[in-house]
Amino acid sequence: TGTFRRQRPADKGAPDKLCIMPAGHESNWVVNGAIRLAHLYISEAQFALGCVRLLDREPRELQLQEATFLDDPQQSVRFRQLITLDWAEPAERLLASSLAHEIVDHAVLSQVGLRQGLRLKGGLAPSLRRQLVEYIEAHLDQPITLGELALRCNLSEYHFARMFRTSFGLPPHQYLLARRLHRACQLLRLGELPLGQVALLCGFASASHFSNRFRQAFGATPGEYRMAIRG
Structure with missing residues (x-):
């Protein structure tokens, strides 16, 4: 005061x-x-x-x-x-x-x-950005490659990666990982699925790969996260 x-x-x-x-x-x-x-x-x-x-x-x-x-x-x-x-x-x-x-x-x-006084240059058209968001969300449980996403926009991988970062604020691989981890957190909070199944539903190649990525992001394992969130 x-x-x-x-x-x-x-x-x-x-x-x-x-x-x-x-x-x-x-x-x-x-x-x-x-x-x-x-x-x-x-x-x-x-x-x-x-x-x-x-x-x-x-x-x-x-x-x-x-x-x-x-x-x-x-x-x-x-x-x-x-x-x-x-x-x-x-x-x-x-x-x-x-x-x-x-x-x-x-x-x-x-x-x-x-943001005041901003003139946007480059980046993806809003319709393309929405299509990419919807496609990624619908296919988080599957392998998604940079080439596959670039092809959906009829762009080279290099040009697509630059335009994606301009429109999304971070590179494609970081955005994809963030969405996979967000989905994992939802599944860990809401259900009793085995951790291996959660890993597969979120597009991780194995439970160990999932656990490593999760620990890097949150400082704890998926199992510890589930226990902590549920109290």
Whole structure:
């Protein structure tokens, strides 16, 4: 309470107030007394995935809208849960990751606007981008190659990879892996399928390959994730 931005001294902070700062944002603050802050940094890749998945828009068109001392009860509850978790414990680290994804999704849905003064060049046509999203989602359980996706757009692999990254905000292989892992998390949360079957349904060649990729992304095995999420 009593904290404010130098540019806006009339707007004072308070418990549960939120600030949103777009990439490249700069600001100066005056802090009066003791203060405890929780910062969540959103990577370009996570922002891009949210824009494509939740808004069906190209990430380069959009940015988080700046906000100072915003009231958002849902987000405040998530942040308060986040700061109580012990991130040194694998199970609680997984819960923290899940909460962070909920915070990011909420921000993308409620705090995103058009990037000002942007003139789009290159990239895939919106109709092609949607077709690719639908095709990938429908075939996550199958091998999907760069050549196969490029052929659907009548482009060379090199040109397609460049245009895909322009429109999706990340390379094809990273996008595909992210969607496979997202599907895996859904299956682990909602069902009792054996881990080997989950791996196959998400397009991983084997349970060990699935486990390695999952551990790299989440810092825990699929089995640990299932146990942590279900409490």
